[in-house]
Amino acid sequence: MAESGFEGFEKRLELHFFGDDPVIHDMGLRLLDFDSLQEVLDAVQCTVVSAVGNQYFDAYVLSESSLFVYPTKIIIKTCGTTQLLKSVRPLINYAHDLGLTICSCRYTRGNFIFPKSQPFPHTSFKEEIIYLEDKLPITLCYRKATVMPSKMTSHAWHVFTACDQTQVVTPLPNMPDIAFTMEICMTDLDRVLARKFFRRPNDGKNGDTAGKEMTDLTGIGDINPGAIICDFAFDPCGYSMNGIDGDRYSTIHVTPEDGYSYASYECVGSVYDDQDDIVQMLKKVVQVFRPATMSVSTTCASHEVWTRVAHAIEPLGLKCRSCIMDEFPSAGTVVFQTFTAARRK
Numbered sequence: 247m248a249e250s251g252f253e254g255f256e257k258r259l260e261l262h263f264f265g266d267d268p269v270i271h272d273m274g275l276r277l278l279d280f281d282s283l284q285e286v287l288d289a290v291q292c293t294v295v296s297a298v299g300n301q302y303f304d305a306y307v308l309s310e311s312s313l314f315v316y317p318t319k320i321i322i323k324t325c326g327t328t329q330l331l332k333s334v335r336p337l338i339n340y341a342h343d344l345g346l347t348i349c350s351c352r353y354t355r356g357n358f359i360f361p362k363s364q365p366f367p368h369t370s371f372k373e374e375i376i377y378l379e380d381k382l383p384i385t386l387c388y389r390k391a392t393v394m395p396s397k398m399t400s401h402a403w404h405v406f407t408a409c410d411q412t413q414v415v416t417p418l419p420n421m422p423d424i425a426f427t428m429e430i431c432m433t434d435l436d437r438v439l440a441r442k443f444f445r446r447p448n449d450g451k452n453g454d455t456a457g458k459e460m461t462d463l464t465g466i467g468d469i470n471p472g473a474i475i476c477d478f479a480f481d482p483c484g485y486s487m488n489g490i491d492g493d494r495y496s497t498i499h500v501t502p503e504d505g506y507s508y509a510s511y512e513c514v515g516s517v518y519d520d521q522d523d524i525v526q527m528l529k530k531v532v533q534v535f536r537p538a539t540m541s542v543s544t545t546c547a548s549h550e551v552w553t554r555v556a557h558a559i560e561p562l563g564l565k566c567r568s569c570i571m572d573e574f575p576s577a578g579t580v581v582f583q584t585f586t587a588a589r590r591k
């Protein structure tokens with residue numbers, strides 16, 4: 247393990263808003279101009295490198311991961327030494343100017359590989375929560391912070407949620423649609439596969455064209471062939487992509503350097519999706535990276551999706567080592583599962 251390198255593990259923030267004006271509600275946060283978004287990203291210390299949008303949302307590839315802007319929801323995921331939580335107050339203020347009020351917040355992350363390199367307020371989970379709680383309005387009074395452990399000290403899932411009275415989830419059997427979020431973190435990637443995320447010196451390409459080539463050559467393009475992909479390859483190595491498919495996003499980020507290699511995959515779906523599609527998607531993700539260790543966090547108001555995860559992954563040589571679940575107001579159930587290559591006992 248290198249003493250210090252690029253921190254692949256992302257910090258992820260999801261904020262939900264509500265507003266009474268139906269016009270604002272249609273476009274909502276998407277009305278934020280680019281300068282305002284960049285001002286938020288300046289506070290976090292990252293920039294936009296590529297963008298794409300459709301009728302439902304806008305997706306930005308950042309110098310450190312991704313940003314998704316829906317009318318009443320924003321998701322920011324950043325890695326490295328970014329200060330993600332510094333975006334909270336400016337986002338709440340900009341949303342307020344558009345007539346939108348925050349109603350829930352979810353912050354998640356794995357274990358940093360290089361925790362000592364993290365700046366304030368990311369120096370510890372305790373520090374993060376103190377900072378975050380101070381930035382949220384008191385209306386978000388249902389709050390919970392937990393570190394979900396695993397059998398590996400290197401993998402734990404940090405979760406904080408906060409919501410107001412209207413968002414407290416009570417899982418109902420007849421809910422019309424139950425969305426889930428799946429966050430996958432992979433370390434110790436197969437070295438041969440990781441090499442595909444290095445660019446050839448003087449390849450004559452820009453980040454977009456080199457990114458497209460990596461999407462095709464690695465099999466990432468086959469994970470969801472129906473998605474529009476916005477991809478970017480860093481120089482000399484590293485890769486990020488956002489996929490947009492109707493109102494759903496997926497995103498992949500790769501740090502391929504030996505010693506601290508890392509890749510993440512995240513997607514959203516519905517518990518009513520074809521269960522076999524979820525299984526096939528998980529299999530393809532594993533085959534692109536063949537990691538030695540992997541964690542899968544599933545957040546959902548119902549308990550169903552996580553049961554497919556081990557079924558999909560174990561036949562590919564990754565054995566489930568731990569599975570833990572916890573309930574969070576507004577988010578529902580978070581299930582955190584870890585896997586390691588079966589050869590590593």
Ligand SMILES: C[S@+](CC[C@H](N)C(=O)[O-])C[C@H]1O[C@@H](n2cnc3c(N)ncnc32)[C@H](O)[C@@H]1O
Nearest residue numbers: 252254309310325480481483484499500501502
């Ligand atoms: C931003 S990308 C993907 C981010 C993702 N969260 C991850 O690390 O898995 C990070 C990879 O790109 C490389 N990289 C090269 N130039 C970079 C830059 N200007 N900003 C951020 N990362 C860069 C890093 O060394 C690392 O391998």
